[in-house]
Amino acid sequence: LRFLGLGTANLEPVSTDDQGAIRVADLESVLAMRPHGPTIVCLQSGNVNSGACDDLATAAAIAHDHGAWVHVDGAFGLWAAANPATRPLMNGIEMLDSWAVDGHKWLNVPHDSGYVFCAHPVAHAAAMAHSAAYLTGQGQGGLRSPGDFVMESSRRARGFATWAALRELGRTGVADLVExxxxxxxxxxxxxxxxxxxxxxxxxxxxxxxxxxxxxxxxxxxxxxxxxxxxxxxxxxxxxxxxxxxxxxxxxxxxxxxxxxxxxxxxxxxxxxxxxx
Ligand SMILES: Cc1ncc(COP(=O)(O)O)c(C=O)c1O
Structure with missing residues (x-):
């Protein structure tokens, strides 16, 4: 939230049920208070204690009606989408604006392999791209520049371990692991x-x-x-x-x-x- 720059004073908690999943009716009332300025609704797939998953489809529909961006923290839980038996817990995931998920949790690759999936690449790059006179390639031309989508200028090839794990497990391997x-x-x-x-x-x-x-x-x-x-x-x-x-x-x-x-x-x-x- 600090990185978003909205200010923690502007945080509006939304109540949850006994399992820790968001109460969508309360989300509706909080958003109806018409917060000033840009709004982001942070959902969770895989509550850190109970594993409960928010109702993504309903929450996203309400949030989008109010013009809000919808993000899900699926650090470990989002992997459940790969497994047919747990896939329904993620219904509506395709409606969201951004997802965050870790590889160093359920995929079992080494720290620190985190991924962000964002449905709005232009907004994503606008928030992250940075440059300097001595740097080349950032935010220019038709070639996608990976540095435009992360905070760091320098980073090791973290994607390699993820690529190798997914290549070895395949779609059914990930589903089996989750199941x-x-x-x-x-x-x-x-x-x-x-x-x-x-x-x-x-x-x-x-x-x-x-x-x-x-x-x-x-x-x-x-x-x-x-x-x-x-x-x-x-x-x-x-x-x-x-x-x-x-x-x-x-x-x-x-x-x-x-x-x-x-x-x-x-x-x-x-x-x-x-x-x-
Ligand atoms: C639900 C959830 N969100 C976020 C985090 C933090 O992610 P990271 O390990 O990538 O800093 C964790 C655990 O560490 C988590 O379980």
Whole structure:
């Protein structure tokens, strides 16, 4: 938002549902307040906690009616569009003005491979192109100059790893990768939810699983215990005011056996934390 230059004081939050997806009715009311000047609506595909995806089609239609630019942060979630089973979560994506997505998340390529897709190349270049007397090629002639679309003048060939990964996986390989991780997330949710005193608190629509172990202190202790065990790693988060274990299945090499082994480690940690010594 700072890079956009609109000023953080002009930020208008829009309420979300219990899964963290935007309430489109509230978006309508916020936009109806007729903000002064240019407006951008930032949507999310893949809430960082729950994995929930905004209703892109409805939100984009409302936003465009109000003359707003519509952007989606799909840092990890946008990959779901490549998988037929999760593609409906991205319905309306083609209506948006810009997408942001990372390769170093679900595609498993090294940091830092981020991509922007913008439906308005002229506006994109107008915002990013820069030049100096000693530079040549920028913003001139018929040849597309990649430097006109990024902030840096110098950058390594980050696109190479992405090209190689996509070439190796192909369309079905990416779809399989997404589907496998989502299935493994459901496997985590199913097995963890069956343990006494353990509760999965989100709808597992993507690769994210949020788990409560009763209270905040106990949840933090379980996460710490599992991390120290070295069996697997997952972080913790705060969601609707509650401390939760945050499982994010995104590694291409993770297997069902890894999930089962991780569930045992979590069950043991939960037992160790709840059993009086
Ligand atoms: C939803 C979401 N948006 C943005 C980011 C930041 O992206 P980057 O790693 O490219 O800085 C992340 C994670 O890092 C993320 O999960």
């Amino acid at each position: 496998r991780c989502c299935a493994l997330a459901r496997r985590f949710a199913h097995q963890l939810g069956a343990i006494d005193g353990v509760m999965v608190v989100n709808d597992v629509v993507l690769n994210q699983v949020l788990v409560s172990f009763g209270d905040d202190r106990r949840t933090d202790l379980v996460v710490e215990h599992v991390q120290r065990s070295g069996e697997c790693w997952m972080g913790a988060t705060t969601w609707h005011g509650q401390r939760l274990m945050r499982i994010s299945v995104s590694n291409a090499t993770t297997t069902e056996a890894d999930v089962d082994r991780s569930v045992i480690a979590i069950r043991n940690a939960h037992r160790a934390v709840t059993t009086p010594s």
